[in-house]
Amino acid sequence: MKVLLAPVFFVLRLIWQTVFLALGQVWANKIRAVLTALGIIIGVMGVTGVGTLLNAMESYVLDQFEGIGAKKMWLWGQVPESKRSVMSWTDAKLTTYEANLILEHAEFIETLTPGCRTSWDVSYGKKVEQGVRVTGIWPTWHEIEDRQVLFGRPFSRIDDDENRQVCLINEQGIEELNLDTDPVGDYILVDGRRFLIVGVVETKEVSPMMGGGESRTELYIPFSTHKMMNPYTWTDFTLQMVDPDKAEDAQAEVRFILRNHRQLDPDDEDTFDMFVIQSAIEDFNTLSNYITVVLAVVVGISLVVGGVGIMNIMLVSVSERTREIGLRKAMGAKPPVVLTQFLVEAVVLCLTGGLIGIAVIQLLVSIAPLIPNSPIETLSIPSWAIWTSLIFSSGVGIVFGMFPAIKASMLNPINALRHE
Amino acid sequence: MSAPRGKNPIIRIRQLKKVFRVGEERVRALDGIDLDIFPNEFVAIMGASGSGKSTLMNILGCLDKPTSGQYILNGHPTHKMGMGKLAQVRNQEIGFIFQSYELLNRSTALRNVMLPMLYSKHHIFSARRRAKDALRLVGLDDRMSHRPNQLSGGQRQRVAIARSLVNEPSMILADEPTGNLDSKTTVEIIDLFTKLHKAGQTIVVVTHEEDVAGHARRIVRLRDGRIISDYPSDEDPIHLDWVQRMSEGRASITDAELEINAKADAERRARLEAEKKNKRSLFSRKSKPEAVSTKREGES
Structure with missing residues (x-):
């Protein structure tokens, strides 16, 4: 067992010692290490920071779309x-x-409802509400829109077939027209006509992104009734895929x-046009891909700059420790071992920078929601940003640490030991 | 030449030459060395600066390769090996001791002693125990967790000795091991060498100090890249002469040394003329016997 484990342990011990040594080196030159790794720190902050924001934006936007319904499609004449x-x-x-x-x-297409909108004055008793948006719909509207009927009943086919003067009102309308808490069975006047309230639907916030504002009174009447009252109104369809x-x-x-x-x-x-949420999502994804590409370029530049700093400091480290290299070589360290030592040191330096960068962003992320009135409730660094940062910073360590490490491994032990 | 015969030598050197190129010139740092060192010998290699002493030490330590000639160390034909193989030979066969200790300042004594085993495929599971044993052997078992800057010069050199022993090398190669130490610590370190020698260790010390060389059993003297004298220390005329002078209180370059140097120089001049080389070389400068280095003057 010991015989089998020995080579494994040999390699593990060498790596462990090398990492330990490299960490010691970073710890011994704390300020120098941080200054050197500044480029890496900024690069990693760039990746994780923008990644976090992009992530937050993405989930916010997708949430909005999700709320509207990804199956929806709009169709209108043009x-x-x-x-x-x-x-x-x-x-x-x-x-x-x-x-x-x-x-x-x-x-x-699963189902659809035509829709037409007109602003009419609505009154209940002495209370008059001007310019209320009255929408004519088919009963299929209930399947498409995710709006709960709180009281009464939803529309049925017969309401539309018989051009009944019935309406659905939203909660906001109850408040604004001073209706009873359960107004089902009450009559209101819409453009002078008597309409029976058959149901109450919940008020739905429309996101600012989708052109909504403050929620207000909404009234829904059968499509045919609406057409009868105002035959010239514009019509569009809301479809469900x-x-x-x-x-x-x-x-x-x-x-x-x-x-x-x-x-x-x-x-x-x-002579018509249509729009699907799905395409908006795709547009948004394309946009965020572009942002990612721009981000990658910026990060690439800062990592290269950081890498040059790493290379510089590793060259200094090699010449500072020439005697140590000479000693290790005299003690039997082969060139690949010396190369590994300095490569690991460069990688450790870069990874330290990367971790500092991530830590700074993590700090900002945990502080951000504490800012009053911030639209962001929860922020988190996406794991891809962390992995990318760490992989890229170690990559920079390997690429830019290679030249100094090769230089160290090629040193002649005699000259190295004589170095002052 | 009273080295113990009948055994295979640990070091077998034949017609070893090392030529450096300095600009246009070719400098023969080692000019045909023949040397055998047998197990459990304690050899001092001496020579003035420029004698090829350091070059020989580098080749003995497998840090450098000869231009031509043979160097067989404990059965390894090192003159045929590449740098990777040589690194392995250094690790397994040679224990280095340096004038300025060359310890890692940020590591403890124990870690310093463990260093050679880091590059060895042996002693993987016993490295720590072996390092502790080696430190105990040099009398530093209470200083294991100290860093070099917390140790005195003598203690540092003893850590270095422990480090050189830890891989059980076939030879310890010490380069001016007492060069940075005061006379009292020098004695301690020399005593330690004597103790190791008695325990069976082969030791090669490169030095220019006669009193250090005097503790060796054999003194090899180099001059201009050649061995000019090779005697047991109690028969070496230069050393005996030096001991004589020291006892009389005159510390100066010895007559015997001047005599041997003059003889060697004369031989070399004759050889050079025989070779009839017109090329200028470092060796062709005129050196008269009375102009020989007097650097040991004033040292006692």
């Missing part, structure tokens, strides 16, 4: 630039016929159905 003179906006407007067509033929990963297929399908229905020639431009 007059192409070249057809401005021959087409009117109403020609491009989406119709319920098209909505049914899509529902019937598009395999990648079967699978967010099949977003492109879904888009292609919808595009085919609409182009076919609108009898567009192959060289005609689309």
